[in-house]
Amino acid sequence: MEIMLKKFCKKYKLPEKSLFELLSHMEEISFSKGELIIEKGERNSNFYLIKKGIWRAYYLADGTENSLWFATPGDAAFSSWGYVDDKPSQVNIESVNDSTAYCISKAKLEALFAHSIEMANFGRKIFEREILSVDASTLAYGTPPTAKERYLTLMEENPELLQDVPLKYLASYLYITPQSLSRIRAGLREKEDVSK
Numbered sequence: 081m082e083i084m085l086k087k088f089c090k091k092y093k094l095p096e097k098s099l100f101e102l103l104s105h106m107e108e109i110s111f112s113k114g115e116l117i118i119e120k121g122e123r124n125s126n127f128y129l130i131k132k133g134i135w136r137a138y139y140l141a142d143g144t145e146n147s148l149w150f151a152t153p154g155d156a157a158f159s160s161w162g163y164v165d166d167k168p169s170q171v172n173i174e175s176v177n178d179s180t181a182y183c184i185s186k187a188k189l190e191a192l193f194a195h196s197i198e199m200a201n202f203g204r205k206i207f208e209r210e211i212l213s214v215d216a217s218t219l220a221y222g223t224p225p226t227a228k229e230r231y232l233t234l235m236e237e238n239p240e241l242l243q244d245v246p247l248k249y250l251a252s253y254l255y256i257t258p259q260s261l262s263r264i265r266a267g268l269r270e271k272e273d274v275s276k
Contacts, residue, residue, distance in 0.1 A: 084131050087154025092209045098202045103129070105192055106182035111175035117157075118173040124162040125186035130155050133179020134244055137171045138252070147253035150176070150241055156206055157181070176245055227256045228264050 089096055106129065111117060117135065118124045128135075135151040148171060151157040159169040163186055184192075193200040231254060235242060241250065251261040 081131065084129075084153040087152075088129065091154060092156075092206050094202055094205055098198065101196075101199060102184075102192070102202065103182055105188060106184045109181055109183050111179045111181070113175060113177045115175045116172055117175060117181075118159045118162070118169050118171075120170060120172050121168045122159075122162075123166060123168050124159050125166055126158065126183050127163060127186065127189050128157045128181040128183050130157060131180040131182060133181075134176040134241065135173055135179060135181075136176050136245070136249060136253075137173045138249075139171045145249070145252060147249045150238065150245065150253065152238065152240055156210060176249070227254060227260060228267075230254045231261065231264050 085096060085099065088094070088099055108131070111133070117128070120139065130151050130153050132153055135157050137148040137157075138145045139148065140146070157173065159171070159173065161167040161169050189203065193203050234250070234254065247261060248258045251258040254261065256264075
């Protein structure tokens with residue numbers, strides 16, 4: 081719980097007091113490894129905060145799973161289609177490993193925001209950070225950086241993913257094949273061995 085609290089407050093630049101207020105209105109739910117939290121085509125307007133485990137969003141293209149994002153303890157997660165427009169999700173969101181999250185429906189969350197200006201500002205800051213995160217990902221992974229640079233950024237920003245997420249999921253997230261990712265990792269290990 082402490083890791084989740086610290087990461088959340090640092091990422092969203094929000095006080096613990098406000099987070100505890102939000103958590104007091106949320107339900108704790110557990111998911112099994114590989115369980116779909118939201119399936120493509122499903123309407124789900126719930127808002128989640130990850131307490132333990134890793135989630136990923138992915139879509140299928142020509143039978144291949146393409147990872148869009150990962151959420152780890154302290155991150156918010158939701159279907160933007162369901163939350164914003166009450167439309168069916170265009171992606172699947174699954175639990176990569178056994179996980180626990182706090183959940184609140186959009187209706188309850190909006191009632192909470194309407195009741196308290198402090199909580200409304202708290203919510204606004206969460207969504208602003210999520211928008212920045214999407215834009216940063218788009219720039220980092222859709223433009224000039226090399227696959228190796230993208231992998232190094234991932235190592236620096238989310239090292240837990242490298243231990244707990246299957247290689248094929250990471251490769252699709254980095255827009256490369258698993259074989260290319262294996263070569264990058266092997267090359268970095270060789271450099272590390274030489275420098276010792």
